[in-house]
Each structure stands twice: as structure tokens, then as C-alpha cells.
Amino acid sequence: MRATVSPSLVGREADLDALHDAYADSIAGSTRSVLIGGEAGIGKTRLVGEFLRSLPDEAIVLRGQSVDFDRDAPPYAPILSALRSLAQEVGEEALFDASGPARDALALLLPELTAGTPIDDPPVRGGADRLYDAVAEVLENVAAVRPVVLVIEDLHWVDPQSLGLLRFLIRVIEGARLLIVLTFRSDELKRGSGLRALLPELDRNRRVVRVELARLDRRQVREMATAILNHPPDEDELAQVFERTEGVPFFVEELVCCSGVGSIDSFPDTLRDILLARYDQLTESSQRMLRLIAAGGVRVEHELLVAVCDDSLEDIDLAASEAIAASVLVVDGTAYAFRHALVREAIHDQLLPGERVRFHTRYAQSLAAQSGANGVDATAISYHWMAAHNTREAFIASIAAYQQARASFAFATAATMGERSIELWEQVPDAAELAGRTKVELLSETSYVLRNAGESERAIALIDEAISLCDPADAATFALLLRNKASYLANIGLPGSIELLREALVVLEGQPRSVLRANVLGELAARLMIFARFDEAIEMADGAFAEATAVDNRPRRSVASNIRGFSRLAGGDIAAGLADLALAGELAVGNDSARLRYWVNQSDALNLLGRYEEAVHTAEEGAERARQRGVERTSGAILQSNVISPLYALGQTDRAGEMLDRALELDAPIGFSAPLRRLKVQAVLWSGDHALAERLFRGWQGSLRQQSRLDVQAELGLALVSGQLAFARGEIQEAWREVSVLIDPQRRSFPAYDLPLIAFAARVLGAARVTGMTLSGHDQEPRSTDELELEVRSALAMAAVWPTAPAYAAIIDAELAGPRGTGTDPVLWQGAVDAARDGIAPAQLAPYAAFRLAEALANAGDRAGARAAAQTARTWAEAIGMGLIVDSVTELERRVGAVGGDHRDAPGDAASLDALLTERERQVLDLVARGLSNGQIAEQLFISTKTASVHVSNILRKTGATTRTEAAYLSANSAR
Incomplete structure (x- = not known):
């Protein structure tokens, strides 16, 4: 009897070994992830299935299936499926206990499991990252008892929220007995997809193994056909199978199983025919049920199928049994699933127009009926109503899905549902009543959600539409829209924020005192502050503080005091600035938004004042709160840069570098990531890797220059980094x-x-x-x-x-001292070294000053002193990973000579000449040795004849030579 599927896994031995190796590593306590890619039909699911069947009974296997509803995939769908399986495995109470302090967030993800489970705090208080923490905590705690294998299939369909959560799990869980297995179609990674953007990061992660499944060769196709047929195929027929399937295992299996390779004439002609070959052999009742299931997706619960199907239970079982026997369907727990998604897609294409409307309507109605008790996501209901072309019901479901997604911090899904509701608005007569909001309000809310989802450009487009529809007479709404647009523009580095905020103030002129006006004044003060317009910023902050006091709003008073304090401090009134910042901290207690802004400016101020340890502590406190609150990519990114910068200043390079790489992985909007990018380029340059620093800068230069037009800190920081690269x-x-x-x-x-x-x-x-x-x-x-x-x-x-000016002033004086102001005075460089070691200066200044001291001593002929200073510079630079200085010291030591001799030695060797002469003088001496006149030297070096003459005079003086001929002789000897 011929098999209906290949009884053996062919050509995947090495891939299966990779999975087993990863599982062994995870069992040893080192979390691993395996990413399995390949085109449709290449055998990803089969490989995973074979691996899972080989696992010991103690392993907990959790499986999640991404939903193929295009942009309508419910948020966290595959993760929720896995968690529900885990609840069945360990019990609901144990699941919530495993989530630790994040059980409120887990309740938000799984509301249907919270019956009887006491939740003390509202689940919305933690933000998206708190949801992430809840899942991570569960997996880590369960894995401490039994090893866990989490499988998420078809990642190319995954919703953005699930992708973000998986990225978080892979990044943060390191020592749990956890193996994460992900599959995706590599031929369906569209430009701009989240998975496509994530793959390079996963490839860099040492705990991630990438497996790319290849097509089978002719020998392997023969092996598969033989296993199915129980005898070797005819070679001519095998050639046809290999040619038509091109070695894709699923197609090989379908062609051989269905045709039996009995006659070449019986082979299906097209890919569609191959996919439908088994379907076409089934009875009409079974085909009809398969079309119904296909409308529901790759996987449909039995309970849902019963609800949408008109047939009796016996008829459903009979039709399902026939499809399972033909290997079109498989049983997946309590659900029916297509053996391959390609088959589902082909069958769904067979739906007649009337069937499409009827079937999707039934799914929408049944899911809506179940939604209260079973945690059904409204996005799936919206998808089915859209497919059924029922505009009114699609609008209602989309609004519900929008609200549901916002509540669970699934901003990408909320944005999709909000935009769909806006698109349907004009087609629904009573849209405002059904939505519970005006169109302007929906546009404003959706733009805010888009901003949170990282889509600031789209957010601006919607806020512009809201502004155009809003009646300016509605001063509060109109001013709020202007304020929001100002914020969105700043996020992506576009100008116009100050003008919009001033316009909002004009709109509010004559209105009663309000929190909104305090907000606008405070935000305007903040924008003026970052343009270093400190006097104007202080004036606006005073107004914001007075307005907030009048309406008794502590958070807005905190923000106003915060901005006023930093502006005073940055302008030089340090004592008054610190006092205002302290007041801002007191007023911010109890309000996370105000506290985050306080932590940002307070930590920045401490760092700039040279109080690095305090800066690190303050910024770390704020960054942790930002992570808990779900704003890690915005305020959190700024706070992380405020941790990293003082760590570098303290010389804690390794710790700073690790944090910097993790922070950059967040891919925050440019308004928040610009400091991180500048830090990265500068850190790489300090390390001595010029080439990598240049590559990074080329990739980021456009966005950094754009941001520099809106922020004086960004402008000055960019000038420093780009100048250092050019130098x-x-x-x-x-x-x-x-x-x-x-x-x-x-x-x-x-x-x-x-x-x-x-x-x-x-x-x-x-x-x-x-x-x-x-x-x-x-x-x-x-x-x-x-x-x-x-x-x-x-x-x-x-x-x-x-406060840090003395250290910098000492270096500046040394840079501009010496003969002709070229920075060659050893006494001043010794002073710069001393000033750079006073504890308030960044750690990088001391090794730099010590190296420049060594250069100055070498230039003065003090070779022994130069070697000692160079060794000091090397020691200090190596301690903080400053490879740029280490490399420079190595070159200087080569020129000076690492051992022996002093400044009284004759200058007739290469080391002495290199130490005595500048690079330009060495070039001039080489040309003198070739017999060139001063005029010819000037032509060669693109300098004036007078300048060439000065260089020659300096060479004669430094080398002690009395003639050009003697100098040329010295040059010739030094080259030997």
C-alpha cells in the first residue's frame, strides 16, 4: 500500500542535528533560539514535527501559529495560543503564580483565565514592556522546573506585537532551560516587513542558530519517492517529478502520493493542480467543509467549526475524517488544521462569491458571540466582516478592535484598526454614534497611536487631516491638535514645532486658565531650551509654572520647573538650576510622565557637571521606570544614553559598550536615538577602528544632520564626531x-x-x-x-x-602653545595631564593629554621623557579600551625608539629624525634629498615658496645640518 505522506524525513539530517544541539544547550541552562527559514513547501513544519516527536516526556512543548489574516492578524495571537497551552499543562493558577509581580499584565493578555484570580492593580499601569516581562517571567519560572520548547510557526504572518515580544524574549532570556523555535517563509519577506528588519539582529545574536532549508537534489527526490511508493520510481518518471517540483519536498510528496507516478500523462500540469490534487479526489461534502474551514484560516477550532457549519455533528465528523485520511487536514489539539498553508490558500481561492460572503459572515457572527468568554480578538471579527463586505458591522468591529488593542498596548494593531475605521467612516451614516467619538477625535487618537507604533510620518498625515476638519472655534481641541503635531515633528527631526506651539498659544488666548495652556507653554519652553535659547525658555517656563499653579496641577508645575532649571543651569546659573531641578523632582512624585522628564534632565545635568556616578544612578532609575511603563524606545532611549555617556566618562568602556549596543537594537525614532548613534560612532573611533566608525557614520549621517537642525546639543555633538572622523x-x-x-x-x-x-x-x-x-x-x-x-x-x-572648564582650558592652552602655536610645549602638556586627572574630567582626556605630552617631549628631543609619557598614555588608554591612543603611542614609540638613548644622541638615525621633524618637514626633507629647489618643493606640496623656505630652515636647525647637502645626507642615512 502506498503512503499518503513520506514516511521518512529526507535530506534534513544536519538540520535535525542543529535542533538537537540547540536543545542540549538549553537543557544545560543556556537559552537557545533556532530560526528555520525556507520557501513555501520546503519542509519547515515537517522538520519541527520530527524534532518534537524525539523530545523526552519531561519537555513542555508550546506551539503557536501565526494567523494569515494579512494586516488583521490579532495581536499576540501565536503567543496567546502557546500560553493557553501552558495553562492546560501546568494549571491556570500555577501559570499566574509563575508570572510573579507581572501577573496583572498576564491577566491583560489572558482575560478569559482570570475568573477567580485576584488581580490587585489595574493591568494598564505597566505598558507594553510589562506584558513582555510577564511572558518572560512565566517562561523562565516554568523552565526552572521542566525544560520548555516554544515553537512559533509562519513568522512571516506574525503580528507586530508578537514579533516585538519574541525579539524581547530572545534578547533578554539567557540562562533558562528554554528553546525557542521559529519558522518563516524566506520567499515572503517583503521590503519593510518587521521580520526582515529583525533578521540581521538575530544573526548577530550568539544564542540564535539560523537554519535555511535547501531544496532536495535528484538523489534525495528519488529517496523520498521510494519511501512513498515502497519501490524505486521509473527514472523517466523521476525526471518529470524532479523537473516539475524543482526539489521542493511538499510538491514532491503531493505529486508522488496523488499520481503514484504511474503515468506521466496523469501528472498535474500546474502548481495549483498539484496543491488541489488530494482535494479534487474528495467527496463534495468534504470539499464544501474544507472550503468553509479555509475561510477561517490555517487552523480552526472544532467548536467554532460546529458553530459556523450547517451540517450535523455526524456529517462534520465524516467529512473531517475523509479529509484527514487524505492528508489534507490534520488534528491539532482541539482544532483542525491544514497540513500545509499552501493547500489552504489554494482551497480558499475556490470559494464562490456567495460562499465567501456566507462563510465569512458566519465566522464573524460566531466569533462575536464567543468573544466575551473566550478572549476572542475583535480584529478577527473585523477581518471576517470586511471579507463579507458588511461595512457597518466591519466598522463596529474595527472600533472595538481599536479599543481592545490600545488597552493591551498593541499599538500597531490599534493603528491598523483605527485607520480602517477612518476609511469606513463616510460609508456608515451613524459612525460618530457607533464610534462614541467624532471623526476629528478618532483621527487625533489614531495619530497618537501611530506615533507610539513608531509611524510618526503617518501620524502627521492624520493629524493634518484632523486639523483641517477641526473648527478653530473649538479652541481646546484645535490647540491640542497643534501641540500634538509639534511633538510628532520633533520625534522625526522635522522643523516647525516652535511655530505650531506659538500658534496654539494664540488659539488659547482669552480662554480660561487650563492644564492645556500650561502644557503648551511648557512644551514651547522645552523646544526653546534645546535650541539653547535659554532666556526665552526660562520666560516661557515661568509662564507654564504660573498657569499650572493657577489650575493646581503638580505634574505640569514639575515639568515647568524642570525646563526652567535645566535652562538656568545650561546658561551658567548652576545653583539656581539645580534648585529648580530638585523642585521638579519633588513635584513629579506620583506622575510617571513628569518623573521621566525629571530623570532625563537631572541625569543629563549631573553628567555635564562631571558628577558621573550620580548621573549613572539617576539615569538608571529612570530607564528602569521607562522600561516598565512601555516607553523604552522614547524616553527610555534618552535615559539609556544618559547612563551610557557618564559610564564612558568614568572609563567603564565595556559596560557602556554593551548597554549601547542593546539600546541601539531598540531602533528608536531619530529624535531619541541620535545621542546613541553619536556615542556609538565616537566609541568605535576611540577604540581605534576608523573603518567601522566611518561605515556607521555614513549610514547614519543623513538622519543625524537632520536632527542637528532642531537641537543645539545634536548640532554640537555631530560637529565633534564628524570633525574627529575627518581629522x-x-x-x-x-x-x-x-x-x-x-x-x-x-x-x-x-x-x-x-x-x-x-x-x-x-x-x-x-x-x-x-x-x-x-x-x-x-x-x-x-x-x-x-x-x-x-x-x-x-x-x-x-x-x-x-565646572569642567579648567581641564578643557588646560588642554586648549597646550594645543595652541609652543613654537608657532602648534601644540609642542611639554610644560603646558604636563599641566593638561594634571588637570585631566582631577576626577571631574572625562576619562578619555588623561590618556590623550599624556600622549600629546609624549609627542611634545619627543619634538623637544627628550626621548627618555617621551618614552615614559608614552608608556603612561598607553597604560591609561588600555585601561579604558581607548585603542586610538594605544595605536598612536605605538607609532610614536616606533619613531622615538622604544628603549635606549636620550636627547643628546646624534640625530643621524631614522627614529631621531622622525622624532625631531614634523610630518610636513619630513616630506620637505625627502624632496631636498632628491635635489629639488624651494620653488620646486612648493609646487610639489602645493605651498608657497616662502613656506617651503621656512620648512627647510627649520630642518637645518633641528638636525644641526649646515647645508642642504648635509641634510640630504642625513635623510639618506636614516632611510637605510
């Missing part, structure tokens, strides 16, 4: 162009952020002097380096009030 490439002119923002006559001083840029500008200026290069002012007109130095020192004077 590392040896492009001094380009580096100066980047830092010349300092000498823009229109710029506003921001001392804390100015100081690092001023120090670097001094470095660039000194380097330009060494090479005799001409630089330009902000107006692009050539300026003398002496004039530019005056402007740099003017910027330093404006920043002198800042």
Missing part, C-alpha cells in the same frame, strides 16, 4: 569646516557642550599651523590662524563658568 582621515580642512560652528556669530553659547568642541577645534587649529594650511571663517573667507585662535579663545571665555 582621523587627515582631512584638516574638512575637520575645521565641521567645528567652525563655534565661530558662527549667530550661535548661542552652551558651555557644557561647547567645551569638548572648543578643545578639538584647538587641536585642528594647531595641526593646520604645522602644515601651513589656510583655514576659513564661518563666512568661508580665508582667515589667519591667529584670528581664528582669538575666536576659539572667545568661545572658551564664554564657557569658563562651567
Whole structure:
């Protein structure tokens, strides 16, 4: 008798071994994930099934199936299926106990299981990440008792919420006896899909194994056909099977099982015919039931099938048995599932127009009847009503799904349902009554949800429509819309926020005092603050504080005091600023939004003041709360950067780097991720990996420059990073162009952020002097380096009030001292080293200053002193992972000579010449040795003849040579 499916798994031995190896690692206490990709029909489900059958009885297997409802996939659908299975396995009470302190969030996910389960707090208080924590806690605690294997199939259909949760589980669970197995169709990864964007991150995770299933070769197709037929196939027929299926196992199985390879003429002609071959052999009643099941999806519960089917229970069982015997359906727990999704798709295409309407209507009605008791998601009901072309019911279900998704922080689904409701609005006469809100309100709410889902561009489009429909006479609503649009623009780095907020204030003019007006004033103050317009920001914050006081609103008073405090502090009035920030902290107690804003600005202030340990502690407290509240990608991203930056300043490079990589994985909007990206580029450059720093910067440069137009901190931070990259490439002119923002006559001083840029500008200026290069002012007109130095020192004077200024000032003085102001005075560099070691300066300044001291000593001929300073620089740099300085020290030691000799030795060797001469002078000496005149040297090096003459004079003086010929002789000897 011929088999209806292949009795053996062919060509997947290595893939099965990979799964077993991953399970063994998980059993040993190291969480693993296996990602199985391949085209439709390649055998992903079969491979997973074979693996699961081989597991020991102690393993708990949880399976979830992504729903193929396109954009209407219910949020968390495959995860909920797995959790419900777990509840059946361990008991509902044990499931909730395993969730620990997050049981309220688990109750939000599984409301149908909460009957009789006391939930003390409202589940909405934690945000989306609290839901994530609940699932992670459950899996970790259950896995501590028995190993767990979580299988989620067809990830290409997965809803965004489930994908985000899976990403979280894979990232945070490390030491549990948990194996996560995910399957997806690699040929259905559309551009812009969440899974496609996630794959590179998973590939970088050392706990994730990627398995890509290949097609079978001819030998393997023969092996499969033989196993099905119980005898080897005819070679001509085998050739036809191999040609028509191209080695895709499911198609091989269908073709051989259905045709028996008895006659080439009997082979189905098309892929559709192959998929429907078994279906076509069934009775009409069985086919009709399969079409009904296909309308419900890949998997339909028996109870639901009974509800939507007109047939008797006996007829249903008979039809199902026939389909199961033909291997079209399989039994999956209490449900019927198609053996392969491709078959379901082909059968669904067979639905007649009348059947499509009837079947989807029945599903919608039955799911609606069950929704109260069984946790049915309204998105599925909306999907079926849409498929049934019932606009009114689809609108009602979409509104319900929108509200349901918002309540569970499933913002992507809420946005989809909100937009669908908006699209259907004009087709439903009593839409406002059914929705319980006006169209303007729905547009506003949906735009907010889109913003939370990371779709700020789409949010702006909807808020614009709401503004166009809103009556300006409704001052409160109109002003709120303007305020929201200002926020969305800022999130994605677009201008216009200040103008919109000022317009909102005009709209509210003459209205009674209100929380909204306090809000608008506070937000306007915040925007002015980040533009370093501190006096204006303080004035607006004063107004916001007065308004909030009048309406007795502590959170808005906190925000106003917060912005006023940071503006005062950033402008130089540090004591008053800290006092205002402290008041903001007191007023924020009991309001998470205000507390998060307090933590952001307080931690930033402490970091900028050089109080790094306090900054880390404050920002960590805030970042944890942001994670709990579900705003890890917005406020949480800023707070994480406020943890990472002082960690680097403390020299805790490894810890900072690990946190930075995790924070970047959140892929926060540019308004929140820009500081993280700048930190990453600078950290990589500090590490000495110029090439990687350049690649990162090229990828992020556009968004960083866009953000720099809206934020002075971003502008100054970008100028520093991009200037340092240009300097590392040896492009001094380009580096100066980047830092010349300092000498823009229109710029506003921001001392804390100015100081690092001023120090670097001094470095660039000194380097330009060494090479005799001409630089330009902000107006692009050539300026003398002496004039530019005056402007740099003017910027330093404006920043002198800042606590970290002494350390930077010492470095700036050293950069601009020495002969011709080229930064070669050892005494001043020793002073810079001392200043950089006072504990308030960032850790990177000391090794840099020590290296520059070594260079200055070498330039003065003190080789022994240079070697000692270089070794100090190396030790300090290695301690904080500053490979850039380590590499520079290595090069300097090569030039100076690592051991032996002192500054009195004759300068006739290469090391001595390299130590004595600048890079430009070495180039000039090489040309002198070739017999070139000063004029010819000038032509070769694109400098003036006078400059070439000065270089030659310096060479003769430094080497002790009396003639050009003697200098050329020294050069020739040093090259041997």
C-alpha cells in the first residue's frame, strides 16, 4: 500500500542535528533560539514535527501559529495560543503564580483565565514592556522546573506585537532551560516587513542558530519517492517529478502520493493542480467543509467549526475524517488544521462569491458571540466582516478592535484598526454614534497611536487631516491638535514645532486658565531650551509654572520647573538650576510622565557637571521606570544614553559598550536615538577602528544632520564626531569646516557642550599651523590662524563658568602653545595631564593629554621623557579600551625608539629624525634629498615658496645640518 505522506524525513539530517544541539544547550541552562527559514513547501513544519516527536516526556512543548489574516492578524495571537497551552499543562493558577509581580499584565493578555484570580492593580499601569516581562517571567519560572520548547510557526504572518515580544524574549532570556523555535517563509519577506528588519539582529545574536532549508537534489527526490511508493520510481518518471517540483519536498510528496507516478500523462500540469490534487479526489461534502474551514484560516477550532457549519455533528465528523485520511487536514489539539498553508490558500481561492460572503459572515457572527468568554480578538471579527463586505458591522468591529488593542498596548494593531475605521467612516451614516467619538477625535487618537507604533510620518498625515476638519472655534481641541503635531515633528527631526506651539498659544488666548495652556507653554519652553535659547525658555517656563499653579496641577508645575532649571543651569546659573531641578523632582512624585522628564534632565545635568556616578544612578532609575511603563524606545532611549555617556566618562568602556549596543537594537525614532548613534560612532573611533566608525557614520549621517537642525546639543555633538572622523582621515580642512560652528556669530553659547568642541577645534587649529594650511571663517573667507585662535579663545571665555572648564582650558592652552602655536610645549602638556586627572574630567582626556605630552617631549628631543609619557598614555588608554591612543603611542614609540638613548644622541638615525621633524618637514626633507629647489618643493606640496623656505630652515636647525647637502645626507642615512 502506498503512503499518503513520506514516511521518512529526507535530506534534513544536519538540520535535525542543529535542533538537537540547540536543545542540549538549553537543557544545560543556556537559552537557545533556532530560526528555520525556507520557501513555501520546503519542509519547515515537517522538520519541527520530527524534532518534537524525539523530545523526552519531561519537555513542555508550546506551539503557536501565526494567523494569515494579512494586516488583521490579532495581536499576540501565536503567543496567546502557546500560553493557553501552558495553562492546560501546568494549571491556570500555577501559570499566574509563575508570572510573579507581572501577573496583572498576564491577566491583560489572558482575560478569559482570570475568573477567580485576584488581580490587585489595574493591568494598564505597566505598558507594553510589562506584558513582555510577564511572558518572560512565566517562561523562565516554568523552565526552572521542566525544560520548555516554544515553537512559533509562519513568522512571516506574525503580528507586530508578537514579533516585538519574541525579539524581547530572545534578547533578554539567557540562562533558562528554554528553546525557542521559529519558522518563516524566506520567499515572503517583503521590503519593510518587521521580520526582515529583525533578521540581521538575530544573526548577530550568539544564542540564535539560523537554519535555511535547501531544496532536495535528484538523489534525495528519488529517496523520498521510494519511501512513498515502497519501490524505486521509473527514472523517466523521476525526471518529470524532479523537473516539475524543482526539489521542493511538499510538491514532491503531493505529486508522488496523488499520481503514484504511474503515468506521466496523469501528472498535474500546474502548481495549483498539484496543491488541489488530494482535494479534487474528495467527496463534495468534504470539499464544501474544507472550503468553509479555509475561510477561517490555517487552523480552526472544532467548536467554532460546529458553530459556523450547517451540517450535523455526524456529517462534520465524516467529512473531517475523509479529509484527514487524505492528508489534507490534520488534528491539532482541539482544532483542525491544514497540513500545509499552501493547500489552504489554494482551497480558499475556490470559494464562490456567495460562499465567501456566507462563510465569512458566519465566522464573524460566531466569533462575536464567543468573544466575551473566550478572549476572542475583535480584529478577527473585523477581518471576517470586511471579507463579507458588511461595512457597518466591519466598522463596529474595527472600533472595538481599536479599543481592545490600545488597552493591551498593541499599538500597531490599534493603528491598523483605527485607520480602517477612518476609511469606513463616510460609508456608515451613524459612525460618530457607533464610534462614541467624532471623526476629528478618532483621527487625533489614531495619530497618537501611530506615533507610539513608531509611524510618526503617518501620524502627521492624520493629524493634518484632523486639523483641517477641526473648527478653530473649538479652541481646546484645535490647540491640542497643534501641540500634538509639534511633538510628532520633533520625534522625526522635522522643523516647525516652535511655530505650531506659538500658534496654539494664540488659539488659547482669552480662554480660561487650563492644564492645556500650561502644557503648551511648557512644551514651547522645552523646544526653546534645546535650541539653547535659554532666556526665552526660562520666560516661557515661568509662564507654564504660573498657569499650572493657577489650575493646581503638580505634574505640569514639575515639568515647568524642570525646563526652567535645566535652562538656568545650561546658561551658567548652576545653583539656581539645580534648585529648580530638585523642585521638579519633588513635584513629579506620583506622575510617571513628569518623573521621566525629571530623570532625563537631572541625569543629563549631573553628567555635564562631571558628577558621573550620580548621573549613572539617576539615569538608571529612570530607564528602569521607562522600561516598565512601555516607553523604552522614547524616553527610555534618552535615559539609556544618559547612563551610557557618564559610564564612558568614568572609563567603564565595556559596560557602556554593551548597554549601547542593546539600546541601539531598540531602533528608536531619530529624535531619541541620535545621542546613541553619536556615542556609538565616537566609541568605535576611540577604540581605534576608523573603518567601522566611518561605515556607521555614513549610514547614519543623513538622519543625524537632520536632527542637528532642531537641537543645539545634536548640532554640537555631530560637529565633534564628524570633525574627529575627518581629522582621523587627515582631512584638516574638512575637520575645521565641521567645528567652525563655534565661530558662527549667530550661535548661542552652551558651555557644557561647547567645551569638548572648543578643545578639538584647538587641536585642528594647531595641526593646520604645522602644515601651513589656510583655514576659513564661518563666512568661508580665508582667515589667519591667529584670528581664528582669538575666536576659539572667545568661545572658551564664554564657557569658563562651567565646572569642567579648567581641564578643557588646560588642554586648549597646550594645543595652541609652543613654537608657532602648534601644540609642542611639554610644560603646558604636563599641566593638561594634571588637570585631566582631577576626577571631574572625562576619562578619555588623561590618556590623550599624556600622549600629546609624549609627542611634545619627543619634538623637544627628550626621548627618555617621551618614552615614559608614552608608556603612561598607553597604560591609561588600555585601561579604558581607548585603542586610538594605544595605536598612536605605538607609532610614536616606533619613531622615538622604544628603549635606549636620550636627547643628546646624534640625530643621524631614522627614529631621531622622525622624532625631531614634523610630518610636513619630513616630506620637505625627502624632496631636498632628491635635489629639488624651494620653488620646486612648493609646487610639489602645493605651498608657497616662502613656506617651503621656512620648512627647510627649520630642518637645518633641528638636525644641526649646515647645508642642504648635509641634510640630504642625513635623510639618506636614516632611510637605510
